[in-house]
Amino acid sequence: MNRSRILWLSLGVNVVLGVLAFRALQPGSASAPAHREIPNQAGAVSNAPLSDAPSANPALAQLALFHWSRLASDNLKTYRDNLRGVGCPEPIVYAILADEIQKLFAERRQALVVSYQNEYWEKAAREGDRPMTELFTESYKALTEEAEKMLEELMGDWLKRFKGEQRIEQRKREWRVRYSWLPTEKRDRLIAMEEAFWRRRLEVEVSTPTGADLDEASLKVIDDEMERMHRQLLTAEEYDEFTLRRSTEARWADQAFAFEPTETEWRAVARLRNDFEKVRKELPQDESEETKATLEKMEQELEGTIAGTLGSDRYAEFKRGVDSAFIETFRVMKRHGLPQEVAIQVFNIRQEAQMHAEEVQKLAPEERETLLRAIRQETENTLANTLSPRVLATYMEYAGGWIKGLDEKTSEADP
Amino acid sequence: MSFHWRSVETNDLRRYISNLQLMGCPDRTIRAIVLAEVEKLFWAKTLEHVRPYADPWQNELRRLGRKAQPQRARALSAEKLALLRELLGPETPDVVNEDMMGIFEATGIVGYLPEKKSKQIISLIDRYAQETQELRDDADNILLDEDRDRMAEMEKGFKDKLFSLLDPAEFEELACRAQLEAGPPGVHLDGVEMTGAELRQLCQLSRSVTDVLRDPWEPWEDRMRESPEKEQRGKEFQGKVAALLGEGRRTDLERAQDPKFRETYSFTRDHDLPKAKAVSLFEARLAIEEQAKELKADRSLSSDERETALLVLNDAAVQRLSTLLGPEAAKSYFENRSDWLEQLMPKKTETPEAGR
Numbered sequence: 136m137n138r139s140r141i142l143w144l145s146l147g148v149n150v151v152l153g154v155l156a157f158r159a160l161q162p163g164s165a166s167a168p169a170h171r172e173i174p175n176q177a178g179a180v181s182n183a184p185l186s187d188a189p190s191a192n193p194a195l196a197q198l199a200l201f202h203w204s205r206l207a208s209d210n211l212k213t214y215r216d217n218l219r220g221v222g223c224p225e226p227i228v229y230a231i232l233a234d235e236i237q238k239l240f241a242e243r244r245q246a247l248v249v250s251y252q253n254e255y256w257e258k259a260a261r262e263g264d265r266p267m268t269e270l271f272t273e274s275y276k277a278l279t280e281e282a283e284k285m286l287e288e289l290m291g292d293w294l295k296r297f298k299g300e301q302r303i304e305q306r307k308r309e310w311r312v313r314y315s316w317l318p319t320e321k322r323d324r325l326i327a328m329e330e331a332f333w334r335r336r337l338e339v340e341v342s343t344p345t346g347a348d349l350d351e352a353s354l355k356v357i358d359d360e361m362e363r364m365h366r367q368l369l370t371a372e373e374y375d376e377f378t379l380r381r382s383t384e385a386r387w388a389d390q391a392f393a394f395e396p397t398e399t400e401w402r403a404v405a406r407l408r409n410d411f412e413k414v415r416k417e418l419p420q421d422e423s424e425e426t427k428a429t430l431e432k433m434e435q436e437l438e439g440t441i442a443g444t445l446g447s448d449r450y451a452e453f454k455r456g457v458d459s460a461f462i463e464t465f466r467v468m469k470r471h472g473l474p475q476e477v478a479i480q481v482f483n484i485r486q487e488a489q490m491h492a493e494e495v496q497k498l499a500p501e502e503r504e505t506l507l508r509a510i511r512q513e514t515e516n517t518l519a520n521t522l523s524p525r526v527l528a529t530y531m532e533y534a535g536g537w538i539k540g541l542d543e544k545t546s547e548a549d550p
Numbered sequence: 551m552s553f554h555w556r557s558v559e560t561n562d563l564r565r566y567i568s569n570l571q572l573m574g575c576p577d578r579t580i581r582a583i584v585l586a587e588v589e590k591l592f593w594a595k596t597l598e599h600v601r602p603y604a605d606p607w608q609n610e611l612r613r614l615g616r617k618a619q620p621q622r623a624r625a626l627s628a629e630k631l632a633l634l635r636e637l638l639g640p641e642t643p644d645v646v647n648e649d650m651m652g653i654f655e656a657t658g659i660v661g662y663l664p665e666k667k668s669k670q671i672i673s674l675i676d677r678y679a680q681e682t683q684e685l686r687d688d689a690d691n692i693l694l695d696e697d698r699d700r701m702a703e704m705e706k707g708f709k710d711k712l713f714s715l716l717d718p719a720e721f722e723e724l725a726c727r728a729q730l731e732a733g734p735p736g737v738h739l740d741g742v743e744m745t746g747a748e749l750r751q752l753c754q755l756s757r758s759v760t761d762v763l764r765d766p767w768e769p770w771e772d773r774m775r776e777s778p779e780k781e782q783r784g785k786e787f788q789g790k791v792a793a794l795l796g797e798g799r800r801t802d803l804e805r806a807q808d809p810k811f812r813e814t815y816s817f818t819r820d821h822d823l824p825k826a827k828a829v830s831l832f833e834a835r836l837a838i839e840e841q842a843k844e845l846k847a848d849r850s851l852s853s854d855e856r857e858t859a860l861l862v863l864n865d866a867a868v869q870r871l872s873t874l875l876g877p878e879a880a881k882s883y884f885e886n887r888s889d890w891l892e893q894l895m896p897k898k899t900e901t902p903e904a905g906r
Contacts, residue, residue: 230586256746271658401607
């Protein structure tokens with residue numbers, strides 16, 4: 136990653152991600168147990184006057200009599216117990232304690248900032264090429280870890296469990312969409328089953344000490360059992376569809392532009408690719424020439440079979456759709472709101488020009504140079520006739536580098 | 551205690567705040583509670599949004615769904631900020647928690663400013679970086695004239711705000727630090743000794759080639775895209791750097807531009823070896839490579855003689871480098887960084903390179 140990016144990660148995105156990461160630590164799951172719900176609408180703020188006098192309202196009077204100082208304590212364990220003792224929800228206990236810990240560490244953090252600032256440039260000069268933020272955050276990391284440990288000591292595994300519950304809740308929403316091809320009743324049973332298994336996985340995560348590796352053997356037992364249950368729940372046909380849809384090969388046409396497979400095409404190619412993967416996994420896991428040759432042959436056969444399945448025209452459309460030269464053209468045309476046909480037309484112009492340029496490579500240098508210049512000139516004219524000046528300018532900037540390369544090939548080809 | 555949390559919490563966040571105030575809850579604690587409650591509210595909102603179903607063969611529909619995600623996230627984020635400002639006051643910054651790592655990293659850069667100002671700057675930069683990123687995302691990173699105009703407007707707005715917050719000296723310092731963090735363009739400084747003041751001046755000069763504060767999200771390939779004008783600016787910059795460092799460090803500067811030296815220097819740094827070792831190692835490498843080149847080009851040698859000579863050279867090179875580095879560093883060097891040495895050795899069928 137280049138350093139300019141790193142800077143803006145520091146100054147920009149990291150700020151945002153940091154906020155998100157921190158906020159992920161903040162309480163707020165709808166699934167968290169025993170918490171009262173805030174209505175799910177932005178109108179969680181009333182405009183009603185807040186002028187109720189405590190004397191007129193017994194509940195407010197009670198609040199006025201109970202001072203916060205009876206809950207707060209310099210001893211954070213006492214503070215925590217006091218909050219829990221009055222029924223404060225766990226996410227709020229967490230938020231309050233996290234804030235208290237931040238306060239405790241504020242002075243040390245400030246001291247770090249000052250020491251760093253005092254010799255910023257001298258330090259940077261000594262460090263050479265290393266970004267200063269990296270140096271700075273290294274010293275800060277130890278402090279952060281200390282604070283996190285303190286919070287974990289106070290709150291135990293609550294945070295892990297809470298975040299795990301949030302993940303499950305999010306997954307449930309996704310499953311509802313992802314499995315909507317199943318009959319509703321079957322879909323709901325599948326979701327309930329997956330939820331139960333993910334909860335079991337969560338227990339493994341929660342019981343693993345922070346920083347330690349997860350018990351992969353336990354997770355595998357859970358995963359294997361989940362797989363068996365899938366087979367039991369779904370019919371053979373449904374299970375087949377289920378595995379096909381969740382396979383990596385199901386996304387074979389994802390990156391293709393201006394190409395949308397039909398359902399039949401998608402299914403046929405996904406199956407072919409899955410079968411190929413099964414066989415590929417059986418090959419020896421080595422780098423030997425023999426393995427490489429076998430794999431190459433298999434890949435060629437696969438491509439041939441896919442071409443046969445899709446038919447030559449559709450196969451060509453697919454190959455064009457994943458060709459980076461076409462993709463960049465497509466993006467430029469789309470940016471200008473032009474239909475994909477224009478992208479195809481421009482791509483064809485490119486292919487034709489490059490083909491002609493290739494053909495003249497075998498000619499004598501002088502003749503070749505003349506012809507390449509002519510091909511370039513003609514190509515530029517054709518493009519200018521096809522695209523408006525505005526679109527052409529964008530195309531030249533973002534996707535037209537190849538035109539310059541047409542007559543540059545001369546010097547490369549010279550002996 | 552007869553008090554229960556039920557009597558303070560309510561679905562109405564303003565009333566909740568007022569209840570907490572009534573019982574003497576410190577402002578900072580109220581803020582922490584409100585942040586947690588608002589987060590909870592918006593977590594539920596993010597769950598509400600479910601991407602429309604698309605079958606695996608529906609490419610376009612899925613792409614549209616993916617594109618809508620960040621837009622929705624942005625809208626929610628803006629809505630959340632508005633609510634927080636309503637609850638906690640209009641001064642509530644975009645970035646509400648100043649104690650987390652990302653903010654702290656940024657503090658490393660703007661920490662020379664008074665605390666309040668540094669927070670304002672972080673917030674401003676964060677917003678600007680987000681806006682430019684959004685514009686680039688929406689344009690699929692293909693900027694048209696109107697995008698560039700918009701970008702220029704954003705930059706102007708950003709810089710106007712920066713200037714209103716910073717005096718010229720403070721702004722200059724920020725710009726220099728931004729250059730440093732991005733790495734001064736077009737010049738390597740590995741092993742070039744400099745004072746802090748010189749480094750700062752160099753960063754200042756580098757703004758003439760690429761100004762990092764101008765477009766934080768300019769893709770690296772665009773930033774690096776060659777143009778005659780840029781090339782000229784780069785040359786001028788390199789000339790100024792050479793002048794800044796003077797004759798005394800000219801050799802150091804030239805050496806730093808050689809990737810072989812940078813590789814060597816990085817190795818010696820990783821092994822806590824002095825810069826002098828890096829220089830000796832680099833010079834030894836150049837000498838060995840030169841000898842190998844001469845042997846390979848020598849037409850008077852038969853293939854077997856050449857191979858033998860190269861093997862002898864290799865042994866001598868290993869010996870020389872081991873003595874130079876000491877046993878521990880040498881072991882690591884031969885394990886990780888000596889590809890170049892292996893490449894000097896002949897393949898059985900290799901023929902003289904004369905005439906190439």
